[in-house]
Amino acid sequence: MTIDNRAPHSNAESVDVARDDLRLEKFLPYRLSVLSNRVSNAIAQAYGARFDLTIPAWRVMAILGRFPDLSAAELVEQTAMDKVAISRAVSSLLKNDYITRSEDPADRRRQVLNLSELGRDVYERIVPLAQQYENDLMGSLSAEERQQLDSIIEKLMDRAQAWAERGLID
Amino acid sequence: MTIDNRAPHSNAESVDVARDDLRLEKFLPYRLSVLSNRVSNAIAQAYGARFDLTIPAWRVMAILGRFPDLSAAELVEQTAMDKVAISRAVSSLLKNDYITRSEDPADRRRQVLNLSELGRDVYERIVPLAQQYENDLMGSLSAEERQQLDSIIEKLMDRAQAWAERGLID
DNA sequence: TAACATTGGTTTCAATTGTAACCACTGCTG
DNA sequence: CAGCAGTGGTTACAATTGAAACCAATGTTA
Numbered sequence: 403m404t405i406d407n408r409a410p411h412s413n414a415e416s417v418d419v420a421r422d423d424l425r426l427e428k429f430l431p432y433r434l435s436v437l438s439n440r441v442s443n444a445i446a447q448a449y450g451a452r453f454d455l456t457i458p459a460w461r462v463m464a465i466l467g468r469f470p471d472l473s474a475a476e477l478v479e480q481t482a483m484d485k486v487a488i489s490r491a492v493s494s495l496l497k498n499d500y501i502t503r504s505e506d507p508a509d510r511r512r513q514v515l516n517l518s519e520l521g522r523d524v525y526e527r528i529v530p531l532a533q534q535y536e537n538d539l540m541g542s543l544s545a546e547e548r549q550q551l552d553s554i555i556e557k558l559m560d561r562a563q564a565w566a567e568r569g570l571i572d
Numbered sequence: 573m574t575i576d577n578r579a580p581h582s583n584a585e586s587v588d589v590a591r592d593d594l595r596l597e598k599f600l601p602y603r604l605s606v607l608s609n610r611v612s613n614a615i616a617q618a619y620g621a622r623f624d625l626t627i628p629a630w631r632v633m634a635i636l637g638r639f640p641d642l643s644a645a646e647l648v649e650q651t652a653m654d655k656v657a658i659s660r661a662v663s664s665l666l667k668n669d670y671i672t673r674s675e676d677p678a679d680r681r682r683q684v685l686n687l688s689e690l691g692r693d694v695y696e697r698i699v700p701l702a703q704q705y706e707n708d709l710m711g712s713l714s715a716e717e718r719q720q721l722d723s724i725i726e727k728l729m730d731r732a733q734a735w736a737e738r739g740l741i742d
Numbered sequence: 743t744a745a746c747a748t749t750g751g752t753t754t755c756a757a758t759t760g761t762a763a764c765c766a767c768t769g770c771t772g
Numbered sequence: 773c774a775g776c777a778g779t780g781g782t783t784a785c786a787a788t789t790g791a792a793a794c795c796a797a798t799g800t801t802a
Contacts, residue, residue, distance in 0.1 A: 424699045426634045426651070430706055431611045433725055436652055438608040440732040441601045456758085464596045475780060481596070482606055486760070489782060511767050511780045529594045536600050542731040543724060550720045554713060555603055561712040562610040565705075626788085645750060656790070659752060681750045681797045 445535050449528050454498060458483060458491040460528065463500060466517050467525045473512050500524060615705050619698050624668060628653060628661040630698065633670060636687050637695045643682050670694060 426432050446457050455463070465480050466472060472480070477488050492515065495501040500521035506512040517525055540548055596602050616627050625633070635650050636642060642650070647658050662685065665671040670691035676682040687695055710718055 423638045424634050424702055425638070426631065429634075429702070430709055430721075431608075431615055431702075432631070433729070434604065434608040435612055437725060437729050437732060438601075438604040440729070440736060442605055444732060444735040445601055461596065461602070464594050464599075468593045468595065473780075484760075485781075486783095489780095490759090493782085509768070509780085513781080532594055532599065532601075538735075539600055539728055539731055542727045547720065547724055547727075550717065551600075551724050554717055554721050554724075555607060557712045557717075558709055559603070559607050559610070561709055562607060562614060565614040565708075566610060643750075654790075655751075656753095657788095660788090663752085679750085679798070683751080 441535075441539065445532065448535070449531060453524050453528065455524075455528075456491065456494070458487045459495055459500075462488065462491045462495060462515075463517065463521060463525050463528075464532075466501060466515060467522070467529070470516050471514050473506070473514060475512075477515070495521070611705075611709065615702065618705070619701060623694050623698065625694075625698075626661065626664070628657045629665055629670075632658065632661045632665060632685075633687065633691060633695050633698075634702075636671060636685060637692070637699070640686050641684050643676070643684060645682075647685070665691070 442457060446460075449455055449460060450457075461481050461483065462477060465477060469476075469480070474485070474488050474492060477483070477492075478485055481488070483491075492501065492503070496503060498520075499518055502516050502518045502521075503513050504516075506514050543551065612627060616630075619625055619630060620627075631651050631653065632647060635647060639646075639650070644655070644658050644662060647653070647662075648655055651658070653661075662671065662673070666673060668690075669688055672686050672688050672691075673683050674686075676684050713721065
């Protein structure tokens, strides 16, 4: 991977070592970030407008829709979201009556969360919406590409995960 | 562009409800977001610690390193970052003496930005660091996969871009 | 050339987010 | 069962971010 792409340099009879410039628009972390933001924002706007939901709140609902009777700590595990983010999402969902919270008599610190009736309604209306977006995205790929993407993401995720655990590179 | 892409319900036992649940961990927007955050944070931590740089500030430097004499507005174009984010990044970079700013005599609203000596030093130290991370990421993929990823991202980006322009789906 | 629209860039204010401290409860160890 | 470490969850506060208002310079139109 040899790239000699030097930018038009203003002054200087620069000896200009074939400087190893960074091409941001080809830099994977950058591209991922742009892509991810575009996608998430578009979708969030779609459901955020209709119902009153932030991204973290919707994530909590998405998990509770599939796995009832979770505690906040279990949500943390499932979503990889932060403790505090969960707490805030939960309290806003309670305000909306989208979820219910009940004490666990066996452990009075623990609170069991579930979608409420209303919450499940909303959930069931958002799911197809979300799937529509995903289908539209995926629709721009061939079946083969979809599968490739799936496995590629998996690999990248593992690698990035490793950074977080071991103290990064060197 | 209608696709009936029902989740493959690949798992066995769950007799349960045949509800059309959303499997967050398979949902592309979600995975992208997690991946992107992991990657960006790891890298940002690496250079943020050594030099005093935020992600947007580093992005500005990355662009200026390749394309001297840009104005803030041109940075906005190049990076797809927000106007305000650029303004703040620029002002923090000025504080660090990583960039210089000079008036354009032809248009006194416009300010021309460049890496300073110090800034270029830092830039040239960060570039290999960033590339090291990218190489490490890419190293988990085969050459073929890398190329696939490149083209896939391109396609997804276009699609997401389209959402932003036309008023989303339906 | 007086009015008005546009562009480049900054400031202000509110909302979102992250970090750390914090309470309440549990469970272990002596 | 007293003491104390660990857990579940919230609160407080600082830093980041985004939207909109804003100022100053330029361009355009009549």
